[in-house]
Amino acid sequence: MRFEIDDYNALRTALKQMTLALGEVFSEETVFESKLVAAELLSNVLQHGGGKAWMRVEHSEDEIRICVRCENAYRPPEKSVCADAYAERGRGLFLVDAYCESRTYSDEEGVIVFLKGQ
Numbered sequence: 001m002r003f004e005i006d007d008y009n010a011l012r013t014a015l016k017q018m019t020l021a022l023g024e025v026f027s028e029e030t031v032f033e034s035k036l037v038a039a040e041l042l043s044n045v046l047q048h049g050g051g052k053a054w055m056r057v058e059h060s061e062d063e064i065r066i067c068v069r070c071e072n073a074y075r076p077p078e079k080s081v082c083a084d085a086y087a088e089r090g091r092g093l094f095l096v097d098a099y100c101e102s103r104t105y106s107d108e109e110g111v112i113v114f115l116k117g118q
Contacts, residue, residue: 001057011042011053018057025059027118033099034064034115040092041068041111049074056109062117063101069110076111 001021003014015035022031038055045053051071058065080093097103100113 003055003057005042005046005053005055006051008046011039011046014042014055015039018055022057022059022064025061025117026064030064030115030117034066037096037099037113037115038066038068040096041066041113044076044092045070045074045110048076054110059117064115064117065112066115067109067112073107073110075105078105 001018003010003017005011005014015038018038019031019035022034026034034057038057042053042055045068049070049072053068053070056067076093080097081090082094085091096113100115103111103113105111
């Protein structure tokens with residue numbers, strides 16, 4: 001699945017299509033976690049990178065791979081730190097890392113995460 005996102009309406013549409021497709025293969029919990037991760041990554045690249053964002057979602061029987069990149073090559077910090085529960089920033093990347101098996105970055109694909117599927 002490939003999506004081009006240039007505003008929050010397109011983000012919501014992409015997430016809906018992604019969750020419908022993943023829901024045919026994975027548990028409700030895995031689909032929710034994938035949606036949360038994708039929403040956080042897309043929101044970050046739209047907010048911090050600006051311009052358009054692209055998301056690619058691939059899966060096997062037990063793993064989901066999500067790649068998110070933007071026009072301006074936004075690269076999030078390598079390490080996430082748990083922010084205060086009341087902080088307005090910093091929790092999203094921590095949540096992404098908590099749900100994912102791994103998070104990496106490449107210039108070609110942007111942010112790449114892997115989630116285990118059930």
